[in-house]
Amino acid sequence: MSTRIRLTLAFAALTLCAAPSLIALDNGLALTPPMGWNSWNKFGCKDINENVVHQAADAMASTGMKDAGYRYIVIDDCWQISRDANGNIVPDSERFPSGIKALADYIHGKGLKFGIYSDSGTKTCAGRPGSWGYEFQDARQWAAWGADYVKYDWCNNGKQNSEAAYTLMRDALAKTGRPIVFSLCEWGSTKPWLWAKDVGNLWRATGDIVDCWDCKKDWGGLAWTKIIDLEAGLESYAGPGHWNDADMLEVGNGGLTNTEARAHFSLWAILASPLMAGNDIRNMTPETKEILLNKDVIAVDQDSLGMQGRKIRDDGDFEVWSKQLNGGNRAVALLNRSGAEKQMSVSWNELGYPDHISASVRDLWSKKDLGKLKSSFSATVPSHGVVMVKIEP
Numbered sequence: 281m282s283t284r285i286r287l288t289l290a291f292a293a294l295t296l297c298a299a300p301s302l303i304a305l306d307n308g309l310a311l312t313p314p315m316g317w318n319s320w321n322k323f324g325c326k327d328i329n330e331n332v333v334h335q336a337a338d339a340m341a342s343t344g345m346k347d348a349g350y351r352y353i354v355i356d357d358c359w360q361i362s363r364d365a366n367g368n369i370v371p372d373s374e375r376f377p378s379g380i381k382a383l384a385d386y387i388h389g390k391g392l393k394f395g396i397y398s399d400s401g402t403k404t405c406a407g408r409p410g411s412w413g414y415e416f417q418d419a420r421q422w423a424a425w426g427a428d429y430v431k432y433d434w435c436n437n438g439k440q441n442s443e444a445a446y447t448l449m450r451d452a453l454a455k456t457g458r459p460i461v462f463s464l465c466e467w468g469s470t471k472p473w474l475w476a477k478d479v480g481n482l483w484r485a486t487g488d489i490v491d492c493w494d495c496k497k498d499w500g501g502l503a504w505t506k507i508i509d510l511e512a513g514l515e516s517y518a519g520p521g522h523w524n525d526a527d528m529l530e531v532g533n534g535g536l537t538n539t540e541a542r543a544h545f546s547l548w549a550i551l552a553s554p555l556m557a558g559n560d561i562r563n564m565t566p567e568t569k570e571i572l573l574n575k576d577v578i579a580v581d582q583d584s585l586g587m588q589g590r591k592i593r594d595d596g597d598f599e600v601w602s603k604q605l606n607g608g609n610r611a612v613a614l615l616n617r618s619g620a621e622k623q624m625s626v627s628w629n630e631l632g633y634p635d636h637i638s639a640s641v642r643d644l645w646s647k648k649d650l651g652k653l654k655s656s657f658s659a660t661v662p663s664h665g666v667v668m669v670k671i672e673p
């Protein structure tokens with residue numbers, strides 16, 4: 281055998297034995313953070329059924345959410361009930377009497393995309409059958425039903441290695457030949473930002489969101505303000521096709537004031553997090569609608585540069601967050617966590633601009649152009665709220 285052939289064989293062997301995630305995920309999806317609706321935050325296990333999902337799809341189209349960029353209708357846990365004699369996953373026929381394929385067809389008929397949920401363990405977090413040992417069979421089934429998105433959880437996983445477990449499902453999804461966004465949900469427990477870029481399109485970096493201003497639950501649930509504390513520092517791991525997922529939104533679920541919900545939505549956009557509405561989009565107050573449909577804020581989230589924003593100043597309760605946008609522009613959120621309103625400012629130098637340039641500033645919530653400013657921007661920020669602007673030099 282020639283040296284050249286020997287070298288080639290050695291290289292091939294090395295490639296085959298390499299750590300699984302060295303083989304890149306190249307599904308070409310989620311070049312901007314996915315947008316859609318997920319059933320879990322509002323409907324949980326108890327209240328999910330096909331009528332809710334049908335009506336959510338209707339609402340996504342009729343409320344203007346679809347026009348604003350929301351696409352994925354994702355059924356979270358509790359659509360599944362058992363496995364049949366051949367190991368096929370069986371949907372809960374009481375809640376989904378028409379079957380999952382019919383539901384996916386309905387969603388597709390609205391020009392939307394369909395997402396489904398499973399778990400890398402023996403059982404899902406709500407105790408339904410998981411996909412461990414059935415990865416390829418389940419992926420095939422979801423693809424046959426028309427799934428465009430799979431959220432894959434991390435309960436009851438035994439002692440599996442997370443990277444290996446998620447890589448197996450990545451490969452199972454790829455094998456179906458259907459383009460499927462792959463959403464990892466292991467809550468940041470094994471630092472997915474370090475390894476998941478080549479495994480999934482998005483990964484949860486934190487525990488489950490809770491609908492409150494700053495609470496923290498013993499079981500690991502976190503208010504959105506606690507989630508952003510943990511997202512700070514993960515910026516460099518996000519980019520087109522691979523995002524830190526700050527979790528589904530709580531906008532419109534009742535635990536936040538409208539001011540707080542506006543701040544929550546603004547920070548998700550600054551973080552380039554997926555924007556998955558988690559409320560009952562069939563019944564929204566005008567204020568909730570106005571938040572979820574704010575096209576200027578959505579444009580910050582969806583900016584094609586794909587940079588996650590960062591916290592550039594932390595003065596206790598007063599934080600300045602900034603996201604680089606295409607064309608040298610910046611989005612800035614002045615966040616006031618205190619109990620009183622506060623005059624806050626950001627200087628051009630902090631944003632990486634020379635002090636002397638003038639830049640157009642637009643307030644993304646009042647939707648007003650504030651004209652051309654030099655060297656800094658300041659505003660009165662409401663308690664528990666933000667002022668969010670776009671700055672264009």
Ligand code: GLA
Pocket residue numbers: 320356357404405406433465467487488
């Ligand atoms: C975990 C996930 C949630 C949700 C539930 C479903 O807690 O983090 O987002 O999917 O499981 O049981």
